[in-house]
Amino acid sequence: MDLKIAVLAGDGIGPEIMEQGVAVLSAVAEKFGHNVSYKEALCGAHAIDEVGDPFPEETYKTCEEADAVLFASVGDPKFDNDPTAKVRPEQGLLAMRKKLGLFANIRPVTTFDCLVHKSPLKDSIVKGADFICIRELTGGMYFGKKQEPAVNADGIEDALDTNYYSRPEVERILKVGYQYARQRRKHLTVVDKANVLASSRLWRKIAQELAPQYPDVETDFMYVDNAAMRMIQDPRFFDVMVTENTFGDILTDEGSCITGSMGLLPSASTGSSTPVFEPIHGSWPQGKGLNIANPLAQILSVAMLFEHFGLKEEGALVRKAVDASLDQNVRTPEIQVEGGAEYGTKEVGAWIVNYINGVVR
Amino acid sequence: MDLKIAVLAGDGIGPEIMEQGVAVLSAVAEKFGHNVSYKEALCGAHAIDEVGDPFPEETYKTCEEADAVLFASVGDPKFDNDPTAKVRPEQGLLAMRKKLGLFANIRPVTTFDCLVHKSPLKDSIVKGADFICIRELTGGMYFGKKQEPAVNADGIEDALDTNYYSRPEVERILKVGYQYARQRRKHLTVVDKANVLASSRLWRKIAQELAPQYPDVETDFMYVDNAAMRMIQDPRFFDVMVTENTFGDILTDEGSCITGSMGLLPSASTGSSTPVFEPIHGSWPQGKGLNIANPLAQILSVAMLFEHFGLKEEGALVRKAVDASLDQNVRTPEIQVEGGAEYGTKEVGAWIVNYINGVVR
Ligand SMILES: CC(C)[C@H](C(=O)O)[C@@H](O)C(=O)O
Numbered sequence: 001m002d003l004k005i006a007v008l009a010g011d012g013i014g015p016e017i018m019e020q021g022v023a024v025l026s027a028v029a030e031k032f033g034h035n036v037s038y039k040e041a042l043c044g045a046h047a048i049d050e051v052g053d054p055f056p057e058e059t060y061k062t063c064e065e066a067d068a069v070l071f072a073s074v075g076d077p078k079f080d081n082d083p084t085a086k087v088r089p090e091q092g093l094l095a096m097r098k099k100l101g102l103f104a105n106i107r108p109v110t111t112f113d114c115l116v117h118k119s120p121l122k123d124s125i126v127k128g129a130d131f132i133c134i135r136e137l138t139g140g141m142y143f144g145k146k147q148e149p150a151v152n153a154d155g156i157e158d159a160l161d162t163n164y165y166s167r168p169e170v171e172r173i174l175k176v177g178y179q180y181a182r183q184r185r186k187h188l189t190v191v192d193k194a195n196v197l198a199s200s201r202l203w204r205k206i207a208q209e210l211a212p213q214y215p216d217v218e219t220d221f222m223y224v225d226n227a228a229m230r231m232i233q234d235p236r237f238f239d240v241m242v243t244e245n246t247f248g249d250i251l252t253d254e255g256s257c258i259t260g261s262m263g264l265l266p267s268a269s270t271g272s273s274t275p276v277f278e279p280i281h282g283s284w285p286q287g288k289g290l291n292i293a294n295p296l297a298q299i300l301s302v303a304m305l306f307e308h309f310g311l312k313e314e315g316a317l318v319r320k321a322v323d324a325s326l327d328q329n330v331r332t333p334e335i336q337v338e339g340g341a342e343y344g345t346k347e348v349g350a351w352i353v354n355y356i357n358g359v360v361r
Numbered sequence: 362m363d364l365k366i367a368v369l370a371g372d373g374i375g376p377e378i379m380e381q382g383v384a385v386l387s388a389v390a391e392k393f394g395h396n397v398s399y400k401e402a403l404c405g406a407h408a409i410d411e412v413g414d415p416f417p418e419e420t421y422k423t424c425e426e427a428d429a430v431l432f433a434s435v436g437d438p439k440f441d442n443d444p445t446a447k448v449r450p451e452q453g454l455l456a457m458r459k460k461l462g463l464f465a466n467i468r469p470v471t472t473f474d475c476l477v478h479k480s481p482l483k484d485s486i487v488k489g490a491d492f493i494c495i496r497e498l499t500g501g502m503y504f505g506k507k508q509e510p511a512v513n514a515d516g517i518e519d520a521l522d523t524n525y526y527s528r529p530e531v532e533r534i535l536k537v538g539y540q541y542a543r544q545r546r547k548h549l550t551v552v553d554k555a556n557v558l559a560s561s562r563l564w565r566k567i568a569q570e571l572a573p574q575y576p577d578v579e580t581d582f583m584y585v586d587n588a589a590m591r592m593i594q595d596p597r598f599f600d601v602m603v604t605e606n607t608f609g610d611i612l613t614d615e616g617s618c619i620t621g622s623m624g625l626l627p628s629a630s631t632g633s634s635t636p637v638f639e640p641i642h643g644s645w646p647q648g649k650g651l652n653i654a655n656p657l658a659q660i661l662s663v664a665m666l667f668e669h670f671g672l673k674e675e676g677a678l679v680r681k682a683v684d685a686s687l688d689q690n691v692r693t694p695e696i697q698v699e700g701g702a703e704y705g706t707k708e709v710g711a712w713i714v715n716y717i718n719g720v721v722r
Pocket residue numbers: 090093094249556557586
């Protein structure tokens with residue numbers, strides 16, 4: 001297969017973990033005879049510094065022309081103090097989502113047995129948890145009509161956001177949910193707040209219409225407050241969960257921290273144009289340049305990338321290599337066992353590449 | 362002190378736990394020479410069945426005329442399947458909040474050492490966690506303009522909710538946050554999504570203006586997705602957290618389940634009219650009539666009621682009695698230690714009344 005990859009390394013530890021992601025991608029591609037080409041592009045704080053835009057037009061073009069985007073992370077502390085600043089790295093993220101039509105954000109929550117002790121949850125509760133959060137990514141309050149803080153006609157300062165959803169937006173993301181559920185344990189949980197929100201009542205109405213078309217999948221409905229609890233009390237309940245943008249922002253982050261393997265979780269965002277694959281973690285500016293960042297989430301994003309194109313064996317090999325590195329304690333400091341040697345970002349990446357090449361096993 | 366209490370027992374286990382709450386209230390009042398009178402009123406599913414309205418006008422009047430409302434819980438499974446039904450028990454809750462102007466929902470998250478093993482979190486993470494979630498309760502998407510699902514002019518079905526906040530609404534709830542923080546560890550965390558939402562930018566702007574007026578309190582800002590994680594990873598970080606209605610719905614429920622003592626957590630809702638005191642848990646219809654529901658959250662709501670009126674000793678005595686009952690394993694089944702005798706709702710309540718009366722200790 002020919003694969004054109006747009007490489008958006010971004011800020012902080014981004015470039016370091018990206019280097020390892022690309023190395024793994026190349027090693028697997030070579031082994032299986034795929035022809036991969038890469039094109040780097042600016043994004044995030046980095047791009048603001050260089051061209052004044054966190055997602056420049058040229059980056060957009062590079063993404064659009066590619067088959068897939070491999071993304072690392074964006075964000076810089078110098079933008080942290082003023083969330084109202086006009087140009088911010090996050091806006092690059094939002095622009096990328098909107099321009100590439102990335103309406104489906106797919107976040108697997110996977111528990112690695114060897115890291116369960118790192119989970120804030122009791123081992124007995126979290127062990128074996130394995131679900132997918134699907135978050136609608138281009139609708140809701142993120143992109144609905146806003147009114148910034150301003151004094152109104154009555155002399156009162158106010159502000160508003162609009163949580164808007166239309167049937168096509170809801171239908172397509174629910175269908176993504178059903179597709180994933182079908183490939184897994186056939187259980188879809190639709191998370192909403194239909195007892196309060198009109199937009200949620202639209203979601204629920206449409207889900208109730210779609211459910212009979214997927215008789216092999218068990219559909220259930222859960223209020224978002226309940227889902228936030230259930231995820232902690234009984235994470236194994238979930239197989240595939242689907243929800244709207246704002247609820248998804250909260251629940252996917254909650255989900256990502258219950259397994260104790262935040263540095264290992266990849267994600268995919270798909271939609272009408274080029275799909276994007278990225279770690280769920282941030283740019284960790286404090287770790288920058290120290291060769292201590294965990295590259296596994298980036299590397300597992302490569303696995304998701306292969307799988308997206310139907311390249312199952314390729315994806316499986318990446319996962320096998322990651323599992324082997326964990327089993328053999330080839331780990332970055334934050335997940336290393338007590339007394340274990342600490343491997344750097346590069347060393348973990350190199351070991352995985354060697355594994356793929358059959359040099360170590 | 363003269364205290365007129367409106368008693369809203371509601372549905373499911375409500376009447377059973379209310380009986381114990383009232384017994385404890387009366388015992389303490391008698392001991393301290395307060396003059397308490399009670400008036401019962403209908404609410405919830407029960408009220409729908411009897412008068413077709415989950416928060417009838419008469420109930421509203423009873424509440425308005427009282428000094429405080431002691432509330433138990435509402436909800437019945439027969440209403441669960443259709444969140445779009447016109448008359449539902451939750452609407453009673455929302456009507457009560459709006460009509461009584463209950464803009465501040467105060468939910469202490471307390472860890473009981475003897476129940477930490479029941480927490481889904483590792484003991485080492487949750488032990489000693491002790492914070493208060495303050496949720497704005499009469500604004501945001503709950504009460505903003507809605508459009509129910511309908512086909513629009515372009516022939517597309519859509520729906521929307523409006524997340525509206527005005528300066529007075531935000532100011533008054535932030536001030537409640539500061540008041541609580543002052544009485545505690547002097548740390549206020551304002552939770553918002555100011556990097557995305559205009560309404561959150563209003564919250565943050567106002568909080569940034571208010572902060573210098575409370576130089577003794579450390580104010581910090583946290584995005585809601587981050588707060589959902591932090592609460593699990595490091596719950597002891599929080600002292601007082603304040604947030605808007607929808608985020609608060611999710612975060613307070615998340616908070617309530619991290620301590621393992623969901624059946625023990627009370628709450629207060631205060632505002633422009635009569636304050637309401639109630640357990641955070643629901644009506645648990647399955648437990649109804651079995652004398653197995655834990656009355657402690659209801660009883661601790663009585664403690665909050667006393668404290669609201671500045672009756673600190675009275676509140677402290679209720680808390681001491683509850684602690685004593687736990688220490689001596691006078692507990693309902695779900696929190697009883699292995700091999701311990703199981704006490705019923707009534708027996709736990711009676712023991713606490715006896716403790717207050719000095720009959721047991
Ligand atoms: C940075 C922010 C705008 C973003 C979001 O809220 O979507 C982030 O939290 C995420 O989840 O990817």
